[in-house]
Amino acid sequence: MTTKPYHHGDLRQTLLLTATDIIAEGGIESLSIRKLAERAEVSRTAPYHHFKDKNALLCAIAEQGFLNQNQLVEQAVLETQALSPQQAFEHYVLVYINFAEQNQQTYDLMYGRDIWKTGNASESLQKIAYNSFQVWLKWIEQLQNQKLFDQQLPTLRIAQATWASLHGLCRLFIDGIYINREDFEAIAKTTVQLLINQHR
Template sequence: MTTRKKPYHHGDLRQTLLNAAVELISSGGVENLSIRKLADQVGVSRTAPYHHFQDKNELLCAIAEQGFARQDQIMTDAKRYATGDNLAEIFETYVLNYLRFADQNRETYDLMYGREIWRAGKPTESLQAVSRHSFRIWRQWIETLFEQGMFDRNESPRRIAQAHWASLHGLCRLFNDGVYINHEERDDIARTMLRAMLRAGG
């Protein structure tokens, strides 16, 4: 028997649906999610979700968008405390928080960067826009470090940003997929990776 969630207030059904969808995915994977099951989970008519999401793919894209927004906030929060004297330290804080976000939101992270949407599905225009925006924020960080002489001047800041984001994403995948499981090791590996990145440019 489906348990009806607490009644939602007028105007927040979309967010209620997104939250419930993440719960369903967390408990049984993407295959556990359907519009019909989602409606039953929230306790609304089975047509109600379609007022907010055209189909399952659009719903998954919305979850991914939400993830990018949260990821961007991590970066924004870190940059707020950055100065010319502590850029490397703040950058390390951001990277560690990025890894924790990926670990604590594995299903969302998989949708943000996985084939479920980008290869098997169809990313919405809004998802494509927020993902590009997220990379721009990352690139701005790299450019700031580049201007401070922390990376090789012979390299393109854009290529540096792409290469190091790929490294960071790879580390997230190794932990999310269970190859590495010790969280203390995760942070140590991340710090070693960062030192290698910055030393290469120094």
């Protein structure tokens, strides 16, 4: 009796969620508009009424990824209130790499060539990514003031360099170059040890 209505009702959201599922299952490569439409039980071209093209869809997924990551990371900062700068930094790093590990494909999309290389990032995605880095920058500034990093070095450079290190580690794991989860964490801890100005 309840036949499928002509208008889906909330196709945009359905597409976003389904696409995220597909990506989580088989990586970005495995996401095609046609498969996505099929899973959502609409025609091949229906998604184009909600996203300009495939790139716009990818940007929307990445955007949601940034929202999720920001939320996690902000909570991580709160948790470090009682910790020493060293411990706080390490905690943050571990939360970060944990997000990357749990959301490998989304992370790949968020910080990957597909979106950023050829200026494909949507305006809103650019904004949200910029904001995320600003949060990181503030956090590094705070740690620098607590003498965790050399006071002489420009805060911006420290923020860029430390994030690049962190990101590189995540990439090696996600891209399948470092594959062991335990090593991943051990290397992260070593990276922290090397980066912070800790004289033992």
